[in-house]
Amino acid sequence: MAEPVRIGIIGAGGIANGAHIPGYKAQGAAVEIAACADVNRATAERTAAQHGIRGVYESYDDMLQRERLDAVSICTPNKFHAPAVIAALRAGCHVLCEKPPAITAAEAREMAAEAEKAGRILTFGFMFRFSPEVQAAKRYQTAGALGEIYTGRVTAVRRRGIPAWGVFTSKELQGGGPLIDIGVHMLDAALFVMGYPEPASVSGVTHTRLGNQPPGVAPWGAWKHQDYTVEDVCNALIRFTNGAALLLETSFIANIEPMEEMNVRLSGTKAGVKLFPFSVFREEHGTIVNEQAAWQPSGNNHHREIAHFVQAVRGQVAPLSTPEEAIRLQRIIEAIYRSAEAGRSVDA
Ligand SMILES: NC(=O)c1ccc[n+]([C@@H]2O[C@H](COP(=O)([O-])OP(=O)(O)OC[C@H]3O[C@@H](n4cnc5c(N)ncnc54)[C@H](O)[C@@H]3O)[C@@H](O)[C@H]2O)c1
Incomplete structure (x- = not known):
């Protein structure tokens, strides 16, 4: 069997706990949620304890550096989407970023360029x-x-x-x-x-x-x-x-x-x-x-979106939502x- 896809969660609040983590868990042995990061350490610890996640971080940079992650979900407030996406892509991760992709078109362009350079998937949480x-x-x-x-x-x-x-x-x-x-x-x-x-x-x-x-x-x-x-x-x-x-x-x-x-x-x-x-x-x-x-x-x-993202990371399907669409x-x-x-x- 293929190795589990190693996932990190950036921002461990409402949508991470309500949709992303349950969505990854629904994938069973195909996925391991290896770590989560939240600027609020207590939030990261609570989430990790509740879901049996081993790695707990306050800084996503530390998490990206120390864990060998295949992909991350970005579930922070909108202002932090662009910096977190760019850091994750630079660390070699595929990225599922919550909606909206960013706040400005310039950020969306920068994110798209980074995904292109990294040769990694960048897709977004448009679960509808x-x-x-x-x-x-x-x-x-x-x-x-x-x-x-x-x-x-x-x-x-x-x-x-x-x-x-x-x-x-x-x-x-x-x-x-x-x-x-x-x-x-x-x-x-x-x-x-x-x-x-x-x-x-x-x-x-x-x-x-x-x-x-x-x-x-x-x-x-x-x-x-x-x-x-x-x-x-x-x-x-x-x-x-x-x-x-x-x-x-x-x-x-x-x-x-x-x-x-x-x-x-x-x-x-x-x-x-x-x-x-x-x-x-x-x-x-x-x-x-x-x-x-x-x-x-x-x-x-949400579960369909996460399942599709995991398949995309495995190279089995193309992501449904693309950085070019995000720019528009x-x-x-x-x-x-x-x-x-x-x-x-x-x-x-
Ligand atoms: N797809 C959907 O239907 C849907 C629904 C709700 C929220 N969202 C999106 O999800 C994102 C988060 O919303 P939420 O409801 O989970 O908010 P939330 O406030 O419940 O959670 C956000 C978490 O991010 C953490 N955080 C803030 N800055 C951070 C940083 N720099 N690094 C790491 N963690 C950081 C906060 O401490 C908090 O725990 C937003 O972009 C929102 O638009 C999408």
């Missing part, structure tokens, strides 16, 4: 790509069943969904609010199905009106409004060089109807799709019809924030 719905939409698109996709709507809204934990309300540590945290998931899913078209320009608007006020009803816990430096809401029109356009709507907090909606609707010249629940919209035999999947496989998308995605996100700041459309 592994969902049966996104996979189905991609198969329809690849088969030509949608025609040319030229318009769509990307939705990632919460009515009262400001995380009261972690650093999700810090512009400095996360790079922004709902756009870079949850909007990025649905935007990536839409772009993936569309074939990642080249962005041309964006017009973005952000508002911070409620998150910086003392919390009223807070189903996700009372956040620290004094430290709230990200947007509540972001709307954007994204234009692509192929003429296609997407409307994006994302929020942590807004006075809207659904408590939460994560979805993508895309319309092509032959048919349209909605991701959740997976639906196809078209005209057939003189009738306007909606079709829905009668069955979709169940399962955990970060260009769009950065341009939306720039446009909102400038109060006008900007090139992406």
Whole structure:
């Protein structure tokens, strides 16, 4: 049997414990989680004790130097993705970095260049790509069943969904609010199905009106409004060089109807799709019809993502999400924030 893939975890908080470590453990003997590193030593120790991880580090540089790792998962706040990715690639590791890939397009470019130089895999935690719905939409698109996709709507809204934990309300540590945290998931899913078209320009608007006020009803816990430096809401029109356009709507907090909606609707010249629940919209035999999947496989998308990463490290499959796509995605996100700041459309 092949040697187990030796994994290191950088950042041992919520997503590491909730998704990455269980995902690797689900791989059984194919994987050994050899070490974890967290700037908060107590967090690293707690995680290691809970999961039987031998190596415990405060500094990921020490971990990368001392352990012979094949690959790492990067699960730190967004600000530390780029430096951790670059350090891991330089240490010869394959890298699965949580979403968003980075905060800026420049960081994404630097990470991509480093992966190229190191000849290692760099892929990202866009677990929705592994969902049966996104996979189905991609198969329809690849088969030509949608025609040319030229318009769509990307939705990632919460009515009262400001995380009261972690650093999700810090512009400095996360790079922004709902756009870079949850909007990025649905935007990536839409772009993936569309074939990642080249962005041309964006017009973005952000508002911070409620998150910086003392919390009223807070189903996700009372956040620290004094430290709230990200947007509540972001709307954007994204234009692509192929003429296609997407409307994006994302929020942590807004006075809207659904408590939460994560979805993508895309319309092509032959048919349209909605991701959740997976639906196809078209005209057939003189009738306007909606079709829905009668069955979709169940399962955990994080586990699917981790299983795919391990297979990619073994050279059995190609990574699903690439550094080149990450650059396009970060260009769009950065341009939306720039446009909102400038109060006008900007090139992406
Ligand atoms: N794919 C998803 O659905 C999903 C869900 C949640 C979070 N995330 C992403 O995962 C990342 C982490 O989020 P989280 O919810 O786990 O946050 P978290 O705050 O629970 O955990 C982050 C951990 O990183 C540690 N850390 C900070 N700086 C570090 C550094 N320089 N080196 C090592 N460790 C460091 C912190 O001490 C903390 O334990 C974010 O990028 C977030 O966007 C993805």
